[in-house]
Amino acid sequence: MSIFSNLSAEQFETIGQELDAIRNREMADLGEEDATYIRTLIKRQRRLEIAGRGLLMAGFLPPAWLAGVACLSASKILDNMEIGHNVMHGQYDWMGDPAINSKVFDWDNTCTNTAWKQTHNFEHHTFTNVLDKDHDIGYGILRMSEDQEWEPRFLFNPILAGILATFFQHFVAIQSLKLEDYLIYKTKTKEEVKAEFKPTWKKMRKQLVKDYLLFPALAGPFAPFVFAGNLTANVARNLWSSQVIYNGHFPEEVEQFPESVIENETRGQWYVRQLLGSANFEGSRLMHVMSGNLSFQIEHHLFPDMPAHRYARIAPEVRAICEKHGLPYNTGSFMRQSLSVWKRIFKLSLPSKTEGDSKKGPLNGLRAKVVSLTREPQSENRKAA
Amino acid sequence: MNSMTLTSNRFQQGVNRLLQSRVAEILSYPHGVDRYLEVFNPLWSVNEVRARVEAVRYLTNDSVTLTLRPNHNWEGFIPGQFVQLSVTIDGKRQTRCYSPANSLHRTDGCIELTAKVHANGFVSRHLREQLSVGDVVILSQADGEFALPEERPEQVLLISGGSGITPVMSMLRTLCDEGFAGPITFLHYANSAADMIYASELDEIARTHDNVTLVRCFNNDGEQGELSGLFCREHLFTAAPEFAQATTFLCGPPPMMAAVEKVWEEDGLAERLHKEQFTLAAPQIESDSAEGEVRFVQSEKMAINNGATLLEQAESAGLTPESGCRMGICHACTCRKTAGEVRDIRTGEITSGEEDIQICISVPVGTVTLDI
Structure with a gap:
């Protein structure tokens, strides 16, 4: 009953070929434009950071504090999203510049480069929205799918989602530990957790010392202003980046998949799963840059190692392919997607009414959703026009 | 001040x-x-x-x-x-x-x-x-064994071809600046006089330094060099009859270097010849079937190329390279290829030379050297 039985093997093949054609064309075109883009952005981010940290030194003056927090928040967001996330995907490895290479690049975040590439680049991007394989479905903390069995702890779903968002960088940093396996399911020992935490703690400590000890100490008697400024910037980055990421995979219509779909999955089927498992949001150019172009989550999941500034350009083509094959292309305003995500978080805090039914086939009812979705983006379009 | x-x-x-x-x-x-x-x-x-x-x-x-x-x-x-x-x-x-x-x-x-x-x-x-x-x-910082010894030799012979002139030019300029008094012979091979880099400066040096002998040899007939044609033993007797007593520094294209080395080896003077190769003379295997071998430098292992992806070949050779999606998505397996050609199984594109590649989607075309 899944979408996969609606599409024939030939259709998957065609979709795969059409998307591959876009990928090959864009990747063959990599060059000066991409290099200039990322270099310029990195320069801007470093300037923002220097300005932000400088202004916070005069943080006892309210306007300086506010401007400092704004600059530092923007710097941390750019560093993590459009620069860090994308560089660590290997989008710029072809440049051969060790400072912009996924092997060595590290970001202003407590999560280590190695742990991130394991949980995000490999697990999340390969097994996107596959239950029990993609840890990003709820991060081991939340219930984000009807097919995740309800447990009493999920009553706190909305509160936990808020906590997750506020301390997002730390949760992402320890995501690879799969702490729930130790705390709740008891499938992991304390020693294992400790050993795995070591490299993460090493990085966390440096980040904490930098933001909450050394930079405040530089300001002497005004240390509390710097401390508060850095804390605010970190939380601002956490709230923003977590919402961007929630919006990419958790709006209500986005599908999740049982583990069986990945058996003998073809490239075409993999593409379709990425399409169905991701959602975009619309906004200004600034919005796209600040979200690391994850506002084009669909395009990003199809082509994770393509320089992200190209997504806006190829999005209409991807959408046309979806429409041609009757596949949903989930997009909406930032507000609409955010509301949809939070609705899901609240709804799933309670046991699903159809728990019994869903056991039979997790992809039940997908067809109905597909139909409603193919209509929805069009009406959004009309509004925009 | x-x-x-x-x-x-x-x-x-x-x-x-x-x-x-x-x-x-x-x-x-x-x-x-x-x-x-x-x-x-x-x-x-x-x-x-x-x-x-x-x-x-x-x-x-x-x-x-x-x-x-x-x-x-x-x-x-x-x-x-x-x-x-x-x-x-x-x-x-x-x-x-x-x-x-x-x-x-x-x-x-x-x-x-x-x-x-x-x-x-x-x-x-x-x-x-x-x-x-x-x-x-x-x-980078400067590197290389080809270098003028701290203790200057008594007699110097500098042989170069084409753009191989640059390191020996540095030696000549340095020795002249130091007021080096021993005999220096500068034997240079170029296609034509017009192609010779530093020609006028060399003229000037030879004119103002009695101890410097400049011998130019052009490949094209009718050019006004002291010699013509390719390097041979006769050139050496004409240009530097006392070459056996000199410390010789050689830099040029591979065939010329081979010809010079042969003479020094025949005369049992190999240890007095210092040489620098400026182009790689590695053999190129031209084939897109499974030929050649895969060399894993760091782990000192080698496998006969069986046409599989480099990741698979590395693993069957007993290596455990970092890997993830095995489909060219996650870049976990990216590593340095130091030599050889590979084909991207997704695009069919063939790339060569030193570069970072994703080994899970690269198959070797002939012999490939990986830095893992």
């Missing part, structure tokens, strides 16, 4: 120490101090050698001579050694080796690199056509 320079030197050393301190490391974590310094000035760096292009000259129709001013991280060179020069072309960093040609005693702190521009020389063409004064390039 002197005390002022001293103070400013001390100030610079102080700043440097501060920038290399643990505190600076944590304040700039995780990007590092250099990533912030370069925002202010692309030449500023705590560790990296970067250089400003001070002059670009065209001594011949197919060469380019660069005068570069390295930043204070440059530790100098020994005449004969090479540096790696990196430039960005169409967004991609390209690195090539060049030997500084200037004298060790040059006082303005600059180095001089000369590149011969080949018809399909991607980097050398960029240097000649695109590079301009004020640009910043990346350099």
Whole structure:
């Protein structure tokens, strides 16, 4: 009953070929434009950071504090999203510049480069929205799918989602530990957790010392202003980046998949799963840059190692392919997607009414959703026009 | 004046120490101090050698001579050694080796690199056509065994061909600046007089230094050199009859080097011949079927190429390279290929030379060397 039985093997093949054609064309075109883009952005981010940290030194003056927090928040967001996330995907490895290479690049975040590439680049991007394989479905903390069995702890779903968002960088940093396996399911020992935490703690400590000890100490008697400024910037980055990421995979219509779909999955089927498992949001150019172009989550999941500034350009083509094959292309305003995500978080805090039914086939009812979705983006379009 | 320079030197050393301190490391974590310094000035760096292009000259129709001013991280060179020069072309960093040609005693702190521009020389063409004064390039520290010994030899024979002239030019200029009194023979091979780099300066040196003998040999007939044709033993008897007593430095294209080496070996003088190869003479295997072998340098293993992806071949050879999605998505398996050609199984695109590749989607085309 899944979408996969609606599409024939030939259709998957065609979709795969059409998307591959876009990928090959864009990747063959990599060059000066991409290099200039990322270099310029990195320069801007470093300037923002220097300005932000400088202004916070005069943080006892309210306007300086506010401007400092704004600059530092923007710097941390750019560093993590459009620069860090994308560089660590290997989008710029072809440049051969060790400072912009996924092997060595590290970001202003407590999560280590190695742990991130394991949980995000490999697990999340390969097994996107596959239950029990993609840890990003709820991060081991939340219930984000009807097919995740309800447990009493999920009553706190909305509160936990808020906590997750506020301390997002730390949760992402320890995501690879799969702490729930130790705390709740008891499938992991304390020693294992400790050993795995070591490299993460090493990085966390440096980040904490930098933001909450050394930079405040530089300001002497005004240390509390710097401390508060850095804390605010970190939380601002956490709230923003977590919402961007929630919006990419958790709006209500986005599908999740049982583990069986990945058996003998073809490239075409993999593409379709990425399409169905991701959602975009619309906004200004600034919005796209600040979200690391994850506002084009669909395009990003199809082509994770393509320089992200190209997504806006190829999005209409991807959408046309979806429409041609009757596949949903989930997009909406930032507000609409955010509301949809939070609705899901609240709804799933309670046991699903159809728990019994869903056991039979997790992809039940997908067809109905597909139909409603193919209509929805069009009406959004009309509004925009 | 002197005390002022001293103070400013001390100030610079102080700043440097501060920038290399643990505190600076944590304040700039995780990007590092250099990533912030370069925002202010692309030449500023705590560790990296970067250089400003001070002059670009065209001594011949197919060469380019660069005068570069390295930043204070440059530790100098020994005449004969090479540096790696990196430039960005169409967004991609390209690195090539060049030997500084200037004298060790040059006082303005600059180095001089000369590149011969080949018809399909991607980097050398960029240097000649695109590079301009004020640009910043990346350099490595100088390296290489081919170097003028600290204790100068009594008698020197310098043999070069084409752009192999640059390291021996540096030796000649250095020895002349030092007032070296022993006999120096400079035997150079070029296609034609017009192609000869540093021709007029060499003339001038030979004219003003009694101990320097310049012997030019042009391949084209009718050119006005002291000799003509390719290197042979007869050339040596004419140009440097006492070659057995000299310490000889040789740099040129592979066939010429082979011819010279043969003479020195036949005469049992091999240990008096110092040589530098400036182009790789590695055999090229041209085939797109499963031929050749896969060499894993770091793990010192080798496998006969069976046509599978490099990741699979590495694993069946007993290696455990980092890997993830195995479909070219996650870049976990990216590693350095130091030689050979590979085909991207997704696009069919074939790439060659030193580069980072995703081994899960690359199959070798002939022999491939991986740095894992």
